[in-house]
Amino acid sequence: MKFSENWLRTVCPTLLTTEELSDALTMAGLEVESVQSVAKGLEGVVVGLITDTRLHPNAERLKICDVDIGLEEQLQIVCGAPNAAIGMKVPTALVKARLPNGLVIKKAKLRGELSQGMLCSASELEIGDDSAGLMSIDDGVPLGSDIRDVFDLNDNVFELKLTANRGDCLSIMGIARELQAIDGVSAQYPTVEEVTTLGSRGALSVVVDEQSACPLYLGLSIQGININSRTPEHILKKLERSGVRGINPVVDLTNYVMLELGQPMHAFDQDKLTGDIVVRYGQEGETLDLLNGQSLAVTEDMLLITDDSGPIALAGIMGGASTAVDESTTNIFLEAAVFSTQSVAGKWRVLGFSTDALHRFERGVDSNGTKTALWRLANLITEVCNGEVESLVKTGSSLNQKKTIIFRPERVRRLLGIDVAVDRMKQIFELLDMTVISIPEGFSVVPPSYRFDLEIEEDLIEEIIRIEGFEKLPSTLPLSTTSMMRLPELVSWNERLKLSLTRQGYQEVITYSFVDHSLESDFGVKNKGVSLINPIAEQYTVMRTNLLGSLALVLQRNLSHRMDRIRVFETSLCFERSDTEEIKQINKIAGMVTGTVVPEQWGHINREVDFFDVKGDLEQMLNLEDVNFSVDQHDSFHPGKVASIWVRGVNIGIVGELHPQLGQKYDLGTSVVAFEIDTDALPESNVPDFHAYSKLPIVRRDIAVEIDADTEVGRLVIEINTGKIQYLKDVRLFDVYEGKGVSDGKKSVALAVMFQDDQKTLTDEQVEKSVSLVLQLLKVKFNAIQRL
16 A cells, blocks of 8 residues: 555644654554655755756757856756757756756766756656656746755655555555544544435446345446546646556546545446446356456456446456546446455456455445545546536445444453553544443443454454554563473484485475476376365465475476586475365475486596485485385386385385476486375384394305296395294395396396394304295295205
């Protein structure tokens, strides 16, 4: 919300300085985001009269001007403007003057002739766009007058950052009401005159099909206006300083009243209307050409203003081009309505734009002020554009009646910790336009109809401290005993996994849980995505089912910045829709790696990271004895280079090289390895148990067996470890061979089998017996044949 400080002061004549006013509004909850001077640093520029001009002897395009600024001696100024003429009053920048662009004027010689200042155009003063010549000033302005006074530049533009519950402050009068409570200076409301005797010429009928979406609709016909009238200069300045450009007097005055009173309104060219007005929701196949040039395909959830020709406006948002007021308009129909928050909320996401009207209706507009705003606009239009008010139509009623709140003064002390006099509390409520009646319990308080945020007793207590001043709250340090927190031995999986990955050179990233639909299609769980009804942006339409897509975008961005070795991970919630339409939240951790195995260095021959490097990272990260990997398939991974991860018979995740097509689509290169683990599926994290190392030697036996080529070697290791072989300590794979000497369809697997007893040294007979049991197990389970 932008507004002119001078405009606010004319409505509420406070004596606070600009800085004090800014602080007061901010501390009252109306955060002042910025205060910008309208003059933009302009200093030392006055009104001057050109009394004589002559050609510059050394430059064809320059003139030497004698300028009278009301002093005894005239100034000689060299000027290049083509319109410089005798008798013209112009802005004159004196020596040491400062222009908005930072230029400081100095006495100088231009092509050998003395110049004692500078004659300025409107663009150089940044009070207009004309840069073709000097700015002409009215003859009635006294010589030597400061340009800041002539053009009302001694003003500041305030910009407020309002919270969504303070829609009542989206107007000058709303801010003035707040200032009235803060400073105690009465706000001056504009004079509004209602025409009591109305004719029937131009009368329209209005039908509202959706009363809940439009509880109140007022319409006023004004006949015979002069659209070519000029909008008063003071109104144009207020609009400009509020960030609104002037168009024509009807539109300008409509915007002016909206900024003044907070009621959005719209003017139709009545001669372009066909039949009567109907307020209804859109129908399939309808279109509407808006005032901004956009052709809108209407949907069934869009509230429309229509006539016999179809849609003519998007209710509460923007008018249509077909009924717009233009230079030929003589008769207008003014619309002042209240559209419910639900009917317009979130429409800016669909439309791709927002408007001042939509911004206000989303936050709520007081229906009790709608009629006043309509007559205020009618008064201004007939004053500026002439015309006669002919008819008024009304549908619905003002239903915004506030409920009574019982207020107990003793609760202020309990909740705020400070003492506020009861009379002061009542005064604050009355300054905020509340109706206050004394009762035995305290006060019966009825908030004004425009304060949608006041519902309960605590809201009133907040109003007291807001106006009384937050700075009056005592700064009291809490008294408590502190002690070192104990670190539990049982640490959650998330923390263990994150710590392990960071120690292995991974970096943690944090990304949005919302992703683009196409990204979810490429990486997510098929048919499990959760689409958002009101996404915060077009690229955030789906709740992600896994983390891989988000990590792919992280890789893409870092690779585009010439980072050639990337190891990242993320831990976060993912969301899946079950077959029963229930939305499940799943804790996951995922990582993605590309580049070389280790950072570049002179003493190491480097290579690109592969599947087995990341598999080793996972084994170290999980640090469990029974982690196994099994060949699998996944649409996002390279066929044949992907495996599922199993712990104690439970599938907890997947690891593999990213599919080449995805690598190409997202510019990730060819060697990208990723993993994802469902941390909720991991077994309960146990406190580590102490086991003493055996002082007795380990006996190793290497065995080689021939098995089917399609048999997973990991299954052999699992069977041996779970086969209850006496004295077995460990099994390690150290070679896989296919080729000469091995039968077709077979492969040779070499295993190192470790045996140890904690109580005695093993004999050869005991070891050989255990080895025989291993070979027998492999023969039974896998039809394995020992190779000698």
